[in-house]
Amino acid sequence: MKAVQFSEYGGLEVLKVAEIDEPHAGPGQVRIAVRTAGVNPADWKRRDGYFRDFMPLEFPFTFGFEASGVVDEVGEGVSGVSVGDAVFGLGTGTMAEYAVLTSWARKPETMPFEVAGGLPVVVETATRCLDQLGTKAGETLLVSGAAGGVGSTAIQLARHRGMTVIGTASERKHDYLRGLGAIPTTYGPGLAERVEALAPQGIDAALDIVGSGILPELIGIVGDPSRVLSIADFSAPDHGAQFSTKPQDDPEQALAEAARLYSEGTLRLRVERRFPLTQVGEAQALSAEGHVTGKLVIDVA
Ligand SMILES: NC(=O)c1ccc[n+]([C@@H]2O[C@H](COP(=O)([O-])OP(=O)(O)OC[C@H]3O[C@@H](n4cnc5c(N)ncnc54)[C@H](OP(=O)(O)O)[C@@H]3O)[C@@H](O)[C@H]2O)c1
Structure with a gap:
């Protein structure tokens, strides 16, 4: 073959x-x-x-x-x-x-x-990240790198869990993020101020998907390093944040849930x-x- x-x-x-x-x-x-x-x-x-x-x-x-x-x-x-x-x-x-x-x-x-x-890799990864962050309905999540495969999926799964999601991407992708259910903002200097204006209630957890060196900034925004998780920046534990790389033990549950959510029109x-x-x-x-x-x-x- x-x-x-x-x-x-x-x-x-x-x-x-x-x-x-x-x-x-x-x-x-x-x-x-x-x-x-x-x-x-x-x-x-x-x-x-x-x-x-x-x-x-x-x-x-x-x-x-x-x-x-x-x-x-x-x-x-x-x-x-x-x-x-x-x-x-x-x-x-x-x-x-x-x-x-x-x-x-x-x-x-x-x-x-x-x-x-x-779908399988992004579904497994996004589900694992949300679980590992201990996310709950009613919380607000900041996703850095929201327009890629993992980010797009994390937004939709977090919204399905009843969370508010702020996602970063370049401006031309903001309508795309809105379509997934996130409140978009740009990345780069001034992120903390932009996020504060969009979420005066505060940010409960943050997901660093891109690994663009912004863990200290994300920790400052969340206020608790244990509720910041990266899948791309190996220095996360040095900052007291979580790093996740190992696939979960039972990815089949996440895949079956993705199939169900897709059929319902909740996941795209x-x-x-x-x-x-x-x-x-x-x-x-x-x-x-x-x-x-x-x-x-x-x-x-
Ligand atoms: N540890 C794990 O278990 C695991 C699992 C899967 C993936 N990963 C890693 O996670 C990362 C993301 O994977 P992916 O599949 O989602 O990647 P991807 O689809 O290639 O991500 C591309 C997206 O990243 C955005 N981006 C680029 N620079 C950015 C910045 N500085 N700030 C915010 N967004 C930015 C882009 O948006 P713009 O075009 O708007 O810039 C683009 O939409 C990769 O490094 C991958 O290796 C790790």
Whole structure:
């Protein structure tokens, strides 16, 4: 089967579409014929060697942590899913014609495959962040980096939990944030003053999604470092804030909830651009520029 891989750290030149053996579903897994795989900043960061010191890769490494597709093998001990079911979920090596998923949910009929392929990572991450921050109905949340995949999803899930959300993005994306249910503001100097004007009741918790070095400012705004969480700034614990990187133990619950919320019309995902499997490099280059709205995805089939 075709798979997009790399065998040494480097720029886009190390990326290749390889012909490799198909994977098979082990116990507790399913294999899917992949329709769409999501693109994440972690793809180009891994390729660049960003994580090489604490998360070295075994080469060749196949890109992709999430996908939608149709189940064609069901592993031992798996129940509730059959060959032919359309699902979306988390796994490894999903930028390939076949991939093994370790957690999944049934894809609602109304959810296009390209949306389903881009949802698992952002749903798992946003749910984990909101849980870890101990967010509650009635609270006000500040999201730094609100227009990307994780931010867009965190806004909608926080709104569903009954929270008020202020999100930062460049001005041209403010209507997009409003459409997701957030009160938009720009990032950059003067954030604390802008946020105070928008939320005179105060900010209860903040989510640093971009890792743009603003943890001290976010802690100043919230007033309690334990209610500030970053998913991109490794220095968070040095400031007394939380850092979250490890996927939750039971992502299936979050995926099933996302399917339910999508069916109800409460959760949406904007797919900014779709690329064919041969253009994973172009997708990674666009992701690395850092201004994606929603998600980029790869159409495998
Ligand atoms: N630790 C974990 O478990 C985990 C999980 C998933 C992702 N991550 C990390 O989280 C980060 C975000 O992921 P993502 O998928 O949401 O990324 P993304 O979709 O690529 O985010 C792009 C968004 O970031 C915004 N942005 C860029 N610079 C900004 C700034 N200084 N302030 C506020 N917003 C800014 C952009 O808005 P503008 O165009 O308006 O600038 C753009 O809409 C990445 O670093 C990723 O590696 C970590």
